[in-house]
Amino acid sequence: MDLDPALTALRPLGGYFALRTVADAPRAPSGPLPTLAQTYDRTAPDGSPDPLDLRVRKVAAALRAPEARVAASVAHLGLAARLWSAALGCAVLYGRIPDLDPRLLRWDADAGAPDDLWLTEVRPLPGDTATLVDVVLHGHLEPLAAALRVRHRLATxxxxxxxxxxxxxxxxxxxxxxxxxxxxxxxxxxRSLTAGLFAHPLLRGTGTLTGGAFRRRSCCLYYRVPGGGVCGDCCFTRPPTA
Incomplete structure (x- = not known):
């Protein structure tokens, strides 16, 4: 099944999966939103706030996070979920994925959740595990992690x-x-694509995948948010105490 310009097959899956594209011209951003490439490299348009810092501050205010690194982790989790959802959804439903090159994806860091992404051109790529690794893991999650490690000292x-x-x-x-x-x-x-992705060295040691259940070996720090508790896949069974 070929990709359609509006990626309409993603819409019934919900907001984390759907992508705005150039076919959504009436809903296209009115201003010069930065690309994710500019976000990772800290080269946002002149006069614009740093998109990643803006997002972290927005999350921190919404959650009343006690420290910036907690908000940075939650913001990272949200953007990673958007990228995986759109790419995996296309791979499963179309058998192909759009090229999600960071230079083609614009991000409204000041929007609400889920993160607002706009793909400026739909270029079809194969929908296999190797392409998902190149597009999402290497194309986005590595430079995003590097940016957050520098800005907020988050552990690898x-x-x-x-x-x-x-x-x-x-x-x-x-x-x-x-x-x-x-x-x-x-x-x-x-399930087949997910198993292949979890076999990649960057993800292989992150936790245990059993069917659809995942138990990670690290913590996203959400428990530090007032009233946050622990997530369903957390390494902790209850919030740690001081």
Whole structure:
């Protein structure tokens, strides 16, 4: 199935999966939103705030996070979930993915959740594991992790644990949708691609994937948010105490 210019097959899956594209011209950004490439490299348009810092501050205010690194981890998890969801959703439903080159993806860091992404050109690529690795892991999550390590001193293990959690969450949502709609082929392809991605060295040691359940070996720090508790895939069974 060929990609359509509006990636309409993603829309029934929900906001974490859907991508705005050039086909959504009436809803296209009115201003010069930075690309994710500019975000990672800190080369946002002159006069614009640093998008990553803006996002972290926004998350911190919304969650009343006690320190910036907690908000940075949660912001990272949200953006990773958007990238995995869109890419994996296309790979499963179309058998192909759009090129998500960071230079083609514009990001409104000041929007609400889920993160608002706009793909300026739909270029089809193969929907296999190797392409997903190149496009998402190497194209986005490595430079995003590097940027956050410099800005907020987040541990490498935490960041790759977040990436793994985001992938597992996207896969669970796809599998749930497939079951609800009797799409056994979609569920099987989701599980196959997800298993292949978790076999990659960057994700292999992040936790244990059992069916659709994932138990990570690191913590995203969400428990430090007032009333946050622990996530379903956290390495802790209860919030740590001081």
């Amino acid at each position: 293990g935490l960041l790759w644990g977040n990436a793994a959690s985001a992938l597992a969450g996207a896969a669970r949502e796809l599998d749930r949708w497939a079951r609800a709609h009797g799409r056994t082929d979609t569920g099987a392809r989701t």
